[in-house]
Amino acid sequence: MRLFTDRGYDAVTVADVAEAVGVSAMTVFRHFPTKEDLVLIDQPARLIAERVAASSATHPLVRRVGGALVEAATALTGGDGDDRDEPAANELFLLDCLRLMVSTPALRARHLDSQYTLQQTIVDALGDDATDPDAAFRAQAATSACLAAMHTALTRWAEDNGQTKLPELIAQALAAAFGDDAVATGRRD
Incomplete structure (x- = not known):
């Protein structure tokens, strides 16, 4: 890097x-x-899928996916809400990866391609009845919309040089898109 x-x-x-x-x-x-x-890592997909699979099927799709995105960002950045002045090394690494992705056309194209794979991974983790085309469509639409909100948060995070905690930005983007109930305010509710 x-x-x-x-x-x-x-x-x-x-x-x-x-x-x-x-x-x-x-x-x-x-x-x-x-x-x-070397720059775009797949670790977040697995982590997000695990979080989605562990979420309650009684919650709306957007809340399940959005909550998993926030939880994964928290795990990946060490952003547990503390008042650290210095970002963790893994947070700086992710920020460097994101800056490169934003500024490099080949990486942006590859990132877009990986978003399709991530979307399918999340839809699979939702465990909704894959044989029901309407359920699959709803899961794809909800997941795609959540990923768009996350992309907006990631771009903002890079623009503000990581000044705002990434999980907080993702939660704000999800709330702006879907309302305040899109992401749980407490842990694993």
Whole structure:
């Protein structure tokens, strides 16, 4: 990430990354099939899906998905609402990844592609009757709308240099789109 932020994404080759970490380019490609994979990580998809699957099926779809997005952002950034002055290392890493994604066309395109995969992962985690086309459509629509709100929050987070806690921004975006009841105010209610 340091190489990409110092020299620019397009100026850094996979060979440069391999040299910086002391491995061969083939080793890098074994773990990261494309250069974009070095920046865009899949960990959030699994974490979000776990949170969605653990949510109560009695809650509205938007609340289930939105709550999972906020909880995943909290876990990924260490943003548990404390009054830390300094962001955690993982939060800075995510912020650097996001800045690169916003400023690099190849990463933006790959991010958009990954959003479709994330949407399907979330829909699958909702566990709604996949054989019912209407239920599947509602789950896809709710998930897509929540992801759009999250994207707006992520963009704002990058613009304000991480000054506002990411989970808080996601909750604000969801509330702006769906109303104050879109995200639970307490934990796992």
